[in-house]
Amino acid sequence: MMTLPFSLPDFHVTESRIVDDRVLIIAISQRTMAACPACQQESSRIHSWYIRSPHDLPVCGERVQLQLHVRRFRCLNPACQKATFAERLPKVVAFASRKTVRLRTLADVFALLVGGELGSHLFSHLGIQMSPDTLLRQIHRTNSPMVPTPKILGVDDFAFRKGNRYGTLLIDWERHQPIDLLPDRTASTLATWLRAHPGVQWISRDRSGEYARGATEGAPLARQVVDRWHLQKNWREMLERAFHRVYSQLQRHVVPDTAAPYPRLPRERSSNERQSQQDARARRKTRYDEVNALFQQQLPIARIASQLHLTRTTVYKYVAAETFPERAPRAPSGSGRSILSPYKSYLRRRTEQGCLNGQHLYREICDQGYVGSYKTVLRWLQSQGLLPRRQGEQQPETLNGTMEHQGTTIPDENQTPHILLSEPLRSARSLSWLLMNDPAELDAADHQMLTCIRQEPAVETMYRLTQHVRQLLKERQADQLEAWLGICADCGIPEIEAFALGIRRDFSAVQAAFQFPYSNGPTEGLVNRLKLIKRSMYGRGSFELLRQRVLRYATCYG
Template sequence: MAISELLAVLFPHLACLCIDRVFRAGRSVRIQARTRTSQAVCPSCGVLSGRVHSRYERRLSDQAIAGQETVIHLQVLRFLCRNEVCAKKTFAEQVPGLTVRYGRRSIGLGECLRAIALALGARAGARLTHRLAAAVSRMTLIRMIPSLPDAAADSRPQVLGVDDFALRRGHRYGTVLIDMATSRPIDVLAERSAESLAAWLQGHPGIEVVCRDRAGRYAEGTTRGAPDAIQVADRWHMWRNLGEAVERTVTKHRHHLRELPQTTTQIDPAPPRDPQPDSDPKPREGRLAERTRQRHTAIHDLLAQGRQIRQIARELGLGRTTVRRYVRPWRSTAVPLEPPPTPPTVRQVTGWILRHPDNLQPDERQQLETLTAASPAPASVREHVRGFAHMMLHLHGDQLERWMSAVEFSDLPELRSFVTGLRRDLDAARAGLTLPYSSGKVEGQVNRIKMIKRQMYGRANPDLLRKRILLAD
C-alpha cells in the first residue's frame, strides 16, 4: 500500500494535505503540513478567487496518535476576494473535515470533546480528556455544551410522554417531553404548568396520544393545547394510588393483625446452643467486672436494710439511674433468649394484598387467609384489588365502570375515595387500562435526568441541563 493510501485510511482528515515533516516536541507529536489548493470560494459572497494575498500558519490540536498529544502546524493561504462589492476584502481557506473558522482544534477533536462533555459533564469529562492525551479544562467543556445546536426532530411525534422532574427539589420543577416511538426527549420546559404545556402543544400540532401521570396540571394543559388528543393515565400511578387506599384500609383494621398466627423471620436462624443448667457460666475477670459485682452486692445489702434508692445513691455516690440498673436481677442464663415473634406490620399486609397470590410465601398466604376470615373489610379489599389487577394486566378497560360501581356500593370509604379520583379523570383512566401505552419510558428519562444533575455538581442551570438532556446519547 502506498504512503498516500495508508494516510487516507488511517488519517482521512489529513489526506488532502501535503505532509512536510513529522517530529516530536516534548510529549507531543507535531505535524507540519500545507494545503494543495490554488483557489477558494469566498464565504461571504460565494465568488471563486485564485488571487493569493498571503500565507500564514495555524496550529490545530488533533486527536491523539498512539496515546500522544498531536498538534498540526498547518500553512494555509489567504485570498483576495474578486467581488468588489463584497464586505470581505480577504479570506482564509478552510480544509474540509479538518478546520473551521477561528478554530484551534480539528473538527474530529472538537466532536470528540463535545461527546465527552455531553456524556460525562465537566469534572469527569476533563479527567478523561487527560487520559486521552487531549487535555482541556472543565470550563472549556462547559462552554462547549451551550454552543451546540438543538437536535432537529426527524418527524412530529404522534404519541407524546409528559412528566415533571425537579430542578430544585421542593421548590422548582420542569417538564420533559418524550417521543414514545423513539424513546428520546424532544423538548424540556422550564416549568410544570398547564399554560406551558398547552402553549407547546399548540405550537406542535399532530399529537394523537398523550401519556401522563394523574396530575391535574398536565390534564388541563393537554385539554387546552391538544383537545383532540387521547389522554392516557399511567397504570403504575393508578396502581400506586390504589395501594395507598389499601394501606389506609389495613391501618383502620390493624387491631386484627395481633390475632394472626405469628411467625419468626424468614431467615434461617443459627442452631441454638444447648444450655447447661447444671454448670454455671465462667464469671468474667477484670477490674471492671469486680467493681460491678461489688456495687451490686452493696446496693442489694442496703435494699435489704430498707433503704430507698435516693438514699442508696447518696450514700454510695452513684446516680439514681445507675442504682436502678443494679436493682434489676442478674441474667439467669448465658444463652440469650429468642425474641418473641411480632405480628405483621400494616405495610407487610398491604404488600400481601397487592402482590400476585402465586408470589406469596406459604406462611404469608396463611396469615392473609386468617385476616380475611376474621374481618370482612380486608377480604373485600383483596377481591377488589384482584379485579383491578386483572383489568390492568389484560387491558380490560371496558370493565372499569362496573368495577367502580361495585366499590361504590361497598363499605370501604378509602377505596371509594380512590374511585372518586378515577371518575374525575375517567376517560384517561379508561384509556390507560385499554391502550398499550404507559409512562415507563418517561420515568426512565426522569431517572436519566437525575443522573445528569448529579454529574453537574451544582451547575445544572436550566439552559445547560436542557442541552445535555436533549443531546446526550
C-alpha cells in the first residue's frame, strides 16, 4: 500500500508514476455502499466499474492527475426512475467535474483575489493549466454568500466611470463587511433593497438626497445618520464659495511686503508666456459670463454644468462670485513653509535693527530652538537681498544703520488702524481650510493671515460659526444644533443661510450625527477596496463579476 503526502478519502492508492509531463496517481474506491441521488436509497449491488481522471493540485511544481476507479450501482427501489447510478465522491471530486475539490477551491481564491488573466498566469507558474475564461466561469457558477440583514447599514456610492455612472455599496457597519452592490445610486433601487431586507435599524449615509429619499421610502422606521466627514466637507465647500464672493474685498487688506526691503525680482516672462496667460484668463472670463447668463435665465445648476462641460462646483463658484474670480497669485520662490518659517519674523526684526552677521543670527535662533543648518539662514539672507550672493557683489545701501523700507503706509491717527498683510493673499480654498482648522494647530504665518482676513465682518462671522459647529461636533452637543442653525439663518451671508436651509430639510439625520458615533468611515474604507478590485478588471468585467468578487473578497482572506 502506497502512502501520499495528501489524503484521498475512501480510496486505496495502488500506484503512482510519472507519465509524460505529469504525475499519475491510481486509486480504487473502497466504499461498499452508495446512496441513489434520486431516491436516496442505499445500494450495495455493483453494476460496473469506470475510471474518472480529474486534475489535482501540483506536487513540487509537477502536474498531478488522478485515475480513480469508481463503481456504478444498481438502484434497489423499483419506483425510482434511475436503474443505475454512479457513486458520488463529494470529498474528492464533484459530480461531472474535471478538477478535484481542493483544486477548485484554490481556483476560486485566485479568481476572486486577482482575476482571470492574472490568476491564469500565476497558475501556470505553479504547474496548473487553467484558462482565464475557466476561472471567470468558476466565479459566475459560485453563489454569493448569504449574510444576515445588518442592524446598522452603511451606504456609499462608487464610480464605474467618474462623473458619468455610479453604483452603491452596502456594508454591515458592525462587522465591517460588504453585503451587497447595487448597479446605480437612485432612491428607488435602495428602497427596493431595503424592503427586501427588513430589520435595518440604523442607516449611515452621506448627504445625498437620493439616499435620504430611498432610506425613507424603504425603511421608514430606521434612524438615518449623516456622516460627519461629509458634513464638514460640505461646510468647507460652502466657505470656499463665500470666499470667492468676498475675495475682492479681502484684497484691500494686502499691501506689498515691506518687511523684505530688497526682494528678489521675479523672472521676466516671455511674450509667449504672457500671451498664453492672457488667453487662459479670457477663456475663463468667457465661461464666467456664459454661466451667469444661463443662470439669469433660471436654468438649473446641473443643466448649466452639462451644457458648458463644467463641474457643478465651478458653476456654483461662478454664480456666487460678485465679480470675476481671479486666480490667486503664486507665492514667490522661497516663501513656502520651511524649518526656518517660525523664526523669520525674528530674523526680519533683527535685520531691521542693522544686524547682518549670518553666524550671529544663526546662533541667536539656535538658542530659541532652531535645529536647521547655517546655510538655510544664509540662503534666506541672500534671498532678501541682505547679503551678496557671489564675491564682488555689493550689499544694499543702508540708511542710518538700518534698512530703508519702501512702500510703508502710515495710517492716519483719526482712522481705525488696520492689520495689513505683507504676503500675498491665499486662494479661497486655502482660506476655507484656515477657518476649518483648530487654532491651536496653526503656526505664526497662519495666525497672521487669519487675523488679517477676520477684519472683514463677513469672514469674522464665518469663522465664529465654523469654530462653533466644530465644537458641537467634537463634544456631541446635539441639543444646541437648533440654536446654531437659527444663528446661521440670520447671519446675513447667503451661502451660510442656504446651507442652514439644507440642514433643516434633513434635520433628524444631521442631529443624529451630532449625537451618535456612527459614521461612513468603514464604508469609505471598503469603497477603497472595491476600487482596487474594479481597476484590476480594467473595465472588461461585468457588474455581476464585480459584485461576486467584492462580496467574496473578505471570505477568501479569512
